[in-house]
Amino acid sequence: MKSVMKRAMDRVTNSETNKYTVIGFRVERAGPLAQLEDAGRFGVRRLGVTQGGPADLHGWAWANHLAGNPWGTAALEITFGGLTLVAERDLTLAVAGADLAATLDGQALPLWQRVQCREGQRLAFAMPANGLRAYLAVAGGFAAEPVLGSVACVVREGLGGFDGRGSKLAEGDRLAVGEPSSAGASLNAAPDEARIDYRAPARLPLLPGAQVGDFTGQSLFRAFNATWHVDDRADRMGVRLTGPRLQCRIGSLVSEGIGLGAVQVPPDGQPIALLNDRQTIGGYPRLGALTPLAASRLAQCLPGQEVRLAAVSSEGALAAYRRFYETFSG
Amino acid sequence: MNGEGARLPRLESAGLDGWMVRLFERIEETNLAWITPMTRRCEAAFGDALVDLVPSYTTLLVVFDPLRLSPEEARRRLLALLGDLAPDEPTEGGEVRELPTWYDESVGPDLARVAEHTGLSVEAVIDCHAGTLYRVFALGFAPGFAFMGLLDERLEVPRLATPRQRVPVNSVAIAGRQTAAYPMVTPGGWNLLGRTSARLFDRDREGFSLLAVGDRVRFVPVDRTAFEAQGGDTTPMEAGR
Numbered sequence: 349m350k351s352v353m354k355r356a357m358d359r360v361t362n363s364e365t366n367k368y369t370v371i372g373f374r375v376e377r378a379g380p381l382a383q384l385e386d387a388g389r390f391g392v393r394r395l396g397v398t399q400g401g402p403a404d405l406h407g408w409a410w411a412n413h414l415a416g417n418p419w420g421t422a423a424l425e426i427t428f429g430g431l432t433l434v435a436e437r438d439l440t441l442a443v444a445g446a447d448l449a450a451t452l453d454g455q456a457l458p459l460w461q462r463v464q465c466r467e468g469q470r471l472a473f474a475m476p477a478n479g480l481r482a483y484l485a486v487a488g489g490f491a492a493e494p495v496l497g498s499v500a501c502v503v504r505e506g507l508g509g510f511d512g513r514g515s516k517l518a519e520g521d522r523l524a525v526g527e528p529s530s531a532g533a534s535l536n537a538a539p540d541e542a543r544i545d546y547r548a549p550a551r552l553p554l555l556p557g558a559q560v561g562d563f564t565g566q567s568l569f570r571a572f573n574a575t576w577h578v579d580d581r582a583d584r585m586g587v588r589l590t591g592p593r594l595q596c597r598i599g600s601l602v603s604e605g606i607g608l609g610a611v612q613v614p615p616d617g618q619p620i621a622l623l624n625d626r627q628t629i630g631g632y633p634r635l636g637a638l639t640p641l642a643a644s645r646l647a648q649c650l651p652g653q654e655v656r657l658a659a660v661s662s663e664g665a666l667a668a669y670r671r672f673y674e675t676f677s678g
Numbered sequence: 679m680n681g682e683g684a685r686l687p688r689l690e691s692a693g694l695d696g697w698m699v700r701l702f703e704r705i706e707e708t709n710l711a712w713i714t715p716m717t718r719r720c721e722a723a724f725g726d727a728l729v730d731l732v733p734s735y736t737t738l739l740v741v742f743d744p745l746r747l748s749p750e751e752a753r754r755r756l757l758a759l760l761g762d763l764a765p766d767e768p769t770e771g772g773e774v775r776e777l778p779t780w781y782d783e784s785v786g787p788d789l790a791r792v793a794e795h796t797g798l799s800v801e802a803v804i805d806c807h808a809g810t811l812y813r814v815f816a817l818g819f820a821p822g823f824a825f826m827g828l829l830d831e832r833l834e835v836p837r838l839a840t841p842r843q844r845v846p847v848n849s850v851a852i853a854g855r856q857t858a859a860y861p862m863v864t865p866g867g868w869n870l871l872g873r874t875s876a877r878l879f880d881r882d883r884e885g886f887s888l889l890a891v892g893d894r895v896r897f898v899p900v901d902r903t904a905f906e907a908q909g910g911d912t913t914p915m916e917a918g919r
Binding site: 602 | 690691692693694695696698700703704705717729730731732733734735736737738739741744745748749816817818819820821822823825862864879881886887891
């Protein structure tokens with residue numbers, strides 16, 4: 349039980365937003381990688397600062413939506429598991445994305461739905477059962493000082509996160525949360541079609557890019573007909589795919605900006621799909637770019653998983669993207 | 679296959695939310711006089727629908743919000759901007775920044791290697807590197823990492839065969855016809871000549887990055903005493919690294 353004094357000391361004022369915040373969780377065990385992510389850091393890529401943000405937009409957006417938070421609220425991205433949090437107060441929360449065999453005081457935690465958690469309860473993420481990255485959203489959102497306009501944690505750049513220095517969660521950290529919005533959540537649970545089985549082979553829609561014509565005909569056939577395997581060289585910067593060797597008539601380009609989901613092919617012929625923490629510019633020829641939701645889907649794949657690339661039109665991809673956003677607006 | 683033809687400038691699809699404005703094929707210092715005004719015009723023309731801009735040596739990547747602006751509408755706007763694009767005056771837009779640099783074997787472990795490769799003395803390598811006024815062509819790789827050129831032809835050396843795992847903060851380096859200074863500890867394969875005392879990236883500074891695309895930069899040799907007085911880190915590179 350906490351004294352009134354202790355509670356008063358927990359109060360932190362976020363000077364940027366002037367929003368009232370309190371401590372929501374204490375980190376008992378940090379696990380390999382848990383980090384804060386809002387929608388990402390924008391407008392500063394010309395300085396060499398990467399985008400950041402949730403590797404899986406779909407899981408992140410659903411966790412926030414079910415917790416009653418508006419689009420862009422900061423949530424925790426938990427990669428692989430191994431994280432144990434102790435609630436420092438009563439909280440409303442939701443976990444979506446990967447099934448990391450999460451428990452609340454030892455009982456299996458239901459995913460893709462709103463859950464009430466009481467002060468003192470232990471929320472533990474074990475290991476991947478389905479997918480790779482789980483998203484924990486709490487009503488009111490996690491709170492931290494924005495750095496360059498965002499709290500998105502980019503470890504490599506030392507930017508964002510709870511300490512502003514890009515640190516992943518560490519044992520003993522105390523995590524601030526904001527005040528829940530008065531509106532609250534409209535849905536208690538995500539519909540079945542939103543709950544993705546990440547173990548199934550993934551079909552990843554890709555918009556062909558300008559250099560697609562520079563690949564040999566056979567390589568193009570293979571790119572879109574072969575089964576690709578997710579390599580263990582995969583992180584928030586990018587995911588390497590292994591399969592047939594693709595050949596491009598151009599070896600490298602003058603370095604230029606790289607968009608989210610860009611699929612570049614270095615001289616070894618094995619594609620790399622670039623994700624949220626990618627370098628801002630690069631010089632390998634590209635097959636094109638995965639749609640934002642395809643990049644999200646790939647971010648949930650474990651090493652060894654099978655994926656396929658599917659060339660799609662911009663019109664179809666845009667319609668799917670708009671449908672996705674409509675769920676979370678209004 | 680992209681249906682764009684080879685004429686420049688042209689627009690290339692860069693995903694659902696981006697167009698690559700390709701203005702040039704090759705790296706030339708004069709490219710900036712066109713890329714910089716195009717960057718400014720995009721900021722004005724896209725307003726709230728603009729997500730990010732990434733100018734580079736020959737291109738400008740324009741990232742927009744496809745929920746506010748369809749890719750087709752974004753394309754129309756870009757073509758209109760390109761239609762009457764005029765270059766900046768060559769002398770305009772570019773502050774001269776001075777980077778105080780301590781050139782020394784202890785913090786520039788590749789000085790001797792560069793000297794050997796180029797046939798110049800270490801002193802001549804330093805004079806040559808510090809004697810050129812460089813232009814910032816692009817920022818990328820890491821926050822505040824500025825790609826500068828063009829390096830004097832006599833100093834042209836290849837990258838290391840095996841990149842270093844950890845290049846110390848503020849290392850001054852060269853590769854090919856380019857030079858740069860590392861704003862943070864990262865892996866890196868460029869040849870290290872010394873270390874600057876300048877603070878290259880600062881989250882608390884207006885604009886964050888000391889250097890911006892289009893800036894002109896001079897490396898100013900300083901001795902150890904001056905370097906330390908400016909707050910420079912004299913910790914030597916580990917032997918053999």
